[in-house]
Structures are given as C-alpha cells and as structure tokens.
Amino acid sequence: MVNVKNLVVYYSRSGNTETVAKEISKAVNGDIKKIELKKDIGFIGAAFSSLLGLKGKIKSMDFDLKHYDNIFIGTPVWAGKTSTPINTFISRANLAGKNVYIFITQADEKTPNLVYESIATRVRAKGGKIIDSFFVQTDMKNPITFEQARELVTEWIKTI
Numbered sequence: 001m002v003n004v005k006n007l008v009v010y011y012s013r014s015g016n017t018e019t020v021a022k023e024i025s026k027a028v029n030g031d032i033k034k035i036e037l038k039k040d041i042g043f044i045g046a047a048f049s050s051l052l053g054l055k056g057k058i059k060s061m062d063f064d065l066k067h068y069d070n071i072f073i074g075t076p077v078w079a080g081k082t083s084t085p086i087n088t089f090i091s092r093a094n095l096a097g098k099n100v101y102i103f104i105t106q107a108d109e110k111t112p113n114l115v116y117e118s119i120a121t122r123v124r125a126k127g128g129k130i131i132d133s134f135f136v137q138t139d140m141k142n143p144i145t146f147e148q149a150r151e152l153v154t155e156w157i158k159t160i
Helices: 016-027 043-051 084-092 113-125 146-159
Strands: 006-010 031-034 070-078 099-106 129-137
Touching (some): 070 113, 084 113, 113 129
Parallel strands (some): 006 031, 070 099, 099 129
16 A cells, blocks of 8 residues: 555554554554544443434544545444444545445454444445454454564455
8 A cells, every 4th residue: 555545544442453453554654634523422322323324523623534535433242232332423524535444343253244334335335445344353351462463464454
C-alpha cells in the first residue's frame, strides 16, 4: 500500500480490538482513530443494545474520511452483533469511493459471518467498497497481546 492514505477506525471495550487496531495501523502505516462512547456502557447493556441494533452515543469524530483512500473498520462482537459505537460511526460516515477493510474481534470461535455481512451491507449502502475482512478470536479473560496480534495482522496484510 504505497502512496495511499490509510485510516484505522475502531471501537474497543475490553482492549482486544484496540490491540489489533494498533498493529494494523503500524502494518499499513496508517492513522488511527478510536471511536468513544459519550458514556460507558456495562456488559449487559452493551449486549442488549447490540441485539436491538441500536446506535451508541459517541464523542464527536475529529477527523475527515475524505483524506483517506483505505478505511479499516474494527469492532468487537457484542451478543452476536456489531458494537453500537461502530453502528453509529457507519451511519455517520461518508464512505463513498473508499476501500473498506473490516476487522472483528470475538471471544467465540465461530467466524462472525452475520456481523461481517451486516457491516458490509451498510458500508456498501454508504458508497464504500469492501475489499477484505479479518477475524481475530480473543479471550475475555486473557486479552490478546501485541505479539499475538502482530503475528495475525502480518499474515493478513500479506494476503491483501
């Protein structure tokens, strides 16, 4: 990815998605922006709001996507769904003409195909082009290390 501007945008509650996001940012020499909720949400509330497909109230996004060619969007899976902060980000983002890469962290070992499809459908509706996706299985009790994430990200980046 030479002469292109990359942006890694993510939400992370437990830190796993953040670890992966930081490694992707390093690997693609991209800028990184964390989506943050205005008010933290508990585990049960997060699961419930995701099940309902709600949007989370996020802090203002202090960046403009028009300066980037490739957008990497990262989210944890909450109750089998996309996290509410990422729902909000996608609903507000102008992804027209952008190459979009999705990365997902989840404690469950099953590939989160429904989450990919949900995000991909919304990204396409906003004019973005899905290029690839990446899934990292995590463990809520043992957060992923930077070394583990680096190895997985390096393998993925080689394929794209």
